[in-house]
Amino acid sequence: MFRLTEAPIEIRAMRDTLSNPACGGFVSFEGRVRNHHQGSEVVKLEYEAYPKLAISEGNRILAALKQKYGLSGILCVHRTGELSVGEIAVWIGAIGVHRRECFAAVSEAMSLIKESVPIWKHEWYANGDDEWVRCSHEHEEAPADQVIRHGRPPSGPHPVATIMKEDGRRRY
Amino acid sequence: MFRLTEAPIEIRAMRDTLSNPACGGFVSFEGRVRNHHQGSEVVKLEYEAYPKLAISEGNRILAALKQKYGLSGILCVHRTGELSVGEIAVWIGAIGVHRRECFAAVSEAMSLIKESVPIWKHEWYANGDDEWVRCSHEHEEAPADQVIRHGRPPSGPHPVATIMKEDGRRRY
Amino acid sequence: MIETSVGLDVTVEYFALFRSCARKSLEKIHLDESAPAALYDALRARYRFPLAKELVHLVVNDEYSPWDKALQPGDRVVFIPPVSGG
Amino acid sequence: MIETSVGLDVTVEYFALFRSCARKSLEKIHLDESAPAALYDALRARYRFPLAKELVHLVVNDEYSPWDKALQPGDRVVFIPPVSGG
Numbered sequence: 163m164f165r166l167t168e169a170p171i172e173i174r175a176m177r178d179t180l181s182n183p184a185c186g187g188f189v190s191f192e193g194r195v196r197n198h199h200q201g202s203e204v205v206k207l208e209y210e211a212y213p214k215l216a217i218s219e220g221n222r223i224l225a226a227l228k229q230k231y232g233l234s235g236i237l238c239v240h241r242t243g244e245l246s247v248g249e250i251a252v253w254i255g256a257i258g259v260h261r262r263e264c265f266a267a268v269s270e271a272m273s274l275i276k277e278s279v280p281i282w283k284h285e286w287y288a289n290g291d292d293e294w295v296r297c298s299h300e301h302e303e304a305p306a307d308q309v310i311r312h313g314r315p316p317s318g319p320h321p322v323a324t325i326m327k328e329d330g331r332r333r334y
Numbered sequence: 335m336f337r338l339t340e341a342p343i344e345i346r347a348m349r350d351t352l353s354n355p356a357c358g359g360f361v362s363f364e365g366r367v368r369n370h371h372q373g374s375e376v377v378k379l380e381y382e383a384y385p386k387l388a389i390s391e392g393n394r395i396l397a398a399l400k401q402k403y404g405l406s407g408i409l410c411v412h413r414t415g416e417l418s419v420g421e422i423a424v425w426i427g428a429i430g431v432h433r434r435e436c437f438a439a440v441s442e443a444m445s446l447i448k449e450s451v452p453i454w455k456h457e458w459y460a461n462g463d464d465e466w467v468r469c470s471h472e473h474e475e476a477p478a479d480q481v482i483r484h485g486r487p488p489s490g491p492h493p494v495a496t497i498m499k500e501d502g503r504r505r506y
Numbered sequence: 507m508i509e510t511s512v513g514l515d516v517t518v519e520y521f522a523l524f525r526s527c528a529r530k531s532l533e534k535i536h537l538d539e540s541a542p543a544a545l546y547d548a549l550r551a552r553y554r555f556p557l558a559k560e561l562v563h564l565v566v567n568d569e570y571s572p573w574d575k576a577l578q579p580g581d582r583v584v585f586i587p588p589v590s591g592g
Numbered sequence: 593m594i595e596t597s598v599g600l601d602v603t604v605e606y607f608a609l610f611r612s613c614a615r616k617s618l619e620k621i622h623l624d625e626s627a628p629a630a631l632y633d634a635l636r637a638r639y640r641f642p643l644a645k646e647l648v649h650l651v652v653n654d655e656y657s658p659w660d661k662a663l664q665p666g667d668r669v670v671f672i673p674p675v676s677g678g
Contacts, residue, residue, distance in 0.1 A: 173345070173346075173349070174346075177345070181420065183368065183369040183419050183420050184368060184369060184370065185366065185368065186365055186366055186367070186368045187363070187364075187366070188363070188364040188365075188366060189361070189362070189363050189364075189440075190361070190364075191359070191360070191361050191433065191436075191437075192359075192360040192361075192362075193359065193360075193433070193678050194357065194358050194359070194360060195358075196355065196356060196357065197355040197356060198356065209677065210607060210608050210611075211677075212605075212607050212651075212670065212672070214654045215654050215655075215656075215670075216677075218654070240677055240678075247355050248353065248355050251677075251678065252677065252678050261363065261365070261441070261444060262441070264363075265363075265437055265440070265441045268361075268437070269433070269434070269437045272433060272678055275677055275678055276675070276676075276677055276678040277675070278675065279675060279677050280607065280651075280672055280675055281675055281676070281677030281678075282607065282608035282609070282673070282675060282677070283676040283677070284608070294608050294609040294612065294673070294676070295676040296676060365592050381591065382521060382522050382525075383591075384519075384521050384565075384584060384586070386568045387565060387568050387569075387570075387584070388591075390568070412591055412592075423591075424591065424592050444592055447591055447592055448589070448590075448591055448592040449589070450589065451589060451591050452521065452565075452586055452589055452591075453589055453590070453591030453592075454521065454523070454587070454589060454591070455590040455591070466522050466523040466526065466587070466590070467590040468588050468590060
């Protein structure tokens, strides 16, 4: 249900995977590469993943959401490697009988994936700088529902979300 | 921004319309024709619209949401005429800088369009019955935000949502 | 000739359920009074519309209108049964 | 021969920021103690990782692990800097 790909994401193939004549609702999200980051023009962008853990963590998140929202299906594909502005970095789609559950699941999936799936964005800027981006550009968001974070380390809740909140978008 | 079409909805064309290199978030919803309605097998389905009012009312809703959520763009296409099971009856897409606003806008757009845009679904069932469907199959939903209902008749808030709540899915 | 009628002529369009009941899409109707509610009640009786006025919206000249609006000669009137798009 | 070492050998993999700092993807390291925090502190000093341990997650053999876990010989260890997918 969670995949990584170095090739451009084919929306049609993803949509076709999520098809069920009993389901009336389909919601999808695309995260597209933007031409700027905090006012700096982005000239190059790469995503790096820790594949094995990204897939297991991504699947854990999607399976929990599928059950929580009673979905017929939920799917996420994340790009790795170099991307151009406007390309799709991540695609999430869900189908179900009720549309509200689909909206909630896709939105929550994106939040949780941004928080805990080991994928990193490396950006190069027009001024010659580059950075390993520290967190999502949407750091104003409320933390996603805690209830499905059961796969986390036994030492306590995964602190990434909290760190993001406090630090915003610090550069290294 | 709100369109009616008798031809199958082309997702790619819709997506291409919503493209902006400054916007990282894209959310879309598809309402697909289901093979059943309250336990009855659906063998034929048609949507009829009051075109002029549907377009003006749809555009009013989308323009209000675009402003409310600060979107870069929002678009809705609704099919009319006869549809097959699995076909897309309605497509809504939104792009913006922040994904939460896109999710909220698309979800709210669907609720408001179901409530107040003059489009009607006519279903024929395997047992020979047919009906003008009275309301959405998702009658358990909370009413959408009242704030953008400013285009409504001056006699008071549009009562459709309330009627749907009370009556559920009555057949005529 | 002496015009004895004090009424007005309007055009009524029918959609969806009301079109099915009336078995037509459009007709011109002569009214003795300008109240849309009286027009609806008359059509409801004539065509057996299965909906009380409270479930129906009034549209005059392609705009939602309150039921207490007085109809004018030449108005195009549509009664809107509960919608079910999406 | 007499084995004087009481330590253990582990493999450390580097991703993203840590790979950039270490300028390598993987190395074998001999440890004198089994505490992952001691390993992180040593690597942080060696490669100038710009992140306190509190900002980093520990993964052992492809699973998130608490920092008080004792490393075993042959473990594959990954330190996870803050993620930024999506």
